[in-house]
Amino acid sequence: MRLLVIGGCGLVGSLVVPVLARTHEVRVLDLKEPSTPVSGVDYHVGELHDVDLVASLSSEVDSLVFMAMGPLAGWGSPANARQHFDVAVSGLYLALTGAAKAGVRHVVYTSSMSVYPYEELTGMITFPDESVPPTATDFYGLAKRLGEEVCRTATDRWDGMDAVCLRLCFPAADDEWPRGDTPMKRAISTSGRDVAAAIEAALRHRGHGFDAYAISGDATGKTMSIEKARRELGWTPRDVT
Template sequence: MRILMVGGSGYVGSLMLPGLAGGHSIRVLDPVAPVGAPEGVVHVAGSALDSGVLAGALEGVDVVVHAAMGRRSDVHWPYPDLGRSFEVNVASVYATLAAAREAGVRRAVLISSLSVFADGPVALADRVLDEAVEPDASDVYGVSKRLAEQVCRIAAEAYGMSVTVLRLAWPTPDAVWPRWALPVVFPEPVQVRFADGRPFFALAASDLAAAVDAAVRRVGGYEVFHIHGGSGSGLSTEKARVGLGWVARYG
């Protein structure tokens, strides 16, 4: 399958690329070239907000995966930058889906986040949530991701596209699993834990790639799936098991 990955040079994109490149033809649209990308991955320099570059990148594509996210603030580190969060997480999603429709691309995948849910007063790892629960995050990142999902729902309904939303939690390289690595925030991988001290397993990169592989093949309107490695938690992944045939191998 021919995939355009928007924002494929970022942290999450770098986790997905090795697992996807073996079975698909991957084109990455990103201002920066992906570091250490597998052989055969093609880089298109630019932004989804540049309509000309985006249209060219979509030529001959079967499915588009939007994996971009707004950068961290230089002033209020490590919190997300307000303007960039909405520009990348909302506006570029809208632009990507509108351009995909014009290009005749009928399938899209949004890399979203379980951060659409508030991390307090009960910590996210300890909440009981499935896809039927209404998102309630009010922080910049969470709100921008909530809006991105709404853009996807609208596109599916208005354009007749198949749009699959994957809400990730704590994606990490296989080599450091079950800990969570986020280099722009933590100098070393950290262990996410439940309130009672038990470890909450992060989402291994190979499991993430398997979820995206299943999502790009899905056909049929708008659907949301929770994708994480936290076995024994109240964050159900049952819908992904039934709807995508996906189960985390790690954990």
């Protein structure tokens, strides 16, 4: 496929773009140059809010993969929260507008299990499955929740638009997996190759409109159920906690 990956130079992008580039024609749009360019990938520096730029880069593209997010620096400060909302809401909306203008009718959005609130009082919790509406109220979880709603709205606005939201859990480089400073985080951490495989599965999932899936290395389901991803995407983690 021909893919436009927005935010392809960030944390998740650095894990999955090298894998996607093995079998797809990949263009990347990011605010910065890649620290380690991947051979064969067509990199562009620019703003995801630029509708005309996104439309131009979306020419003859089969799917938009949106993995941009706000910065880690200043996490939780008012300025930082504003940046996260700017990317996940107005940025995603305008990027989808540009892609749709060019005829793209499929998007994969890297969301987060942070759309659900959690309290690590005992170190371990159980997340609800996808049938339960997200209710997070912190800035990051809410930004991701609203991003999912932008995707849902896109499927209503443009005929034939599919939006697959992947609720990722602490993605980590394969040699650093499992990652996390608490038992819960390590239990649901997902290896880079499994994140890439989930995106591959989402790229093939078409004709279903909007949907969201939990993507986690917790194959046992003790903390989080990935049954829906198994059943509908045909995805299951190879690296399991």
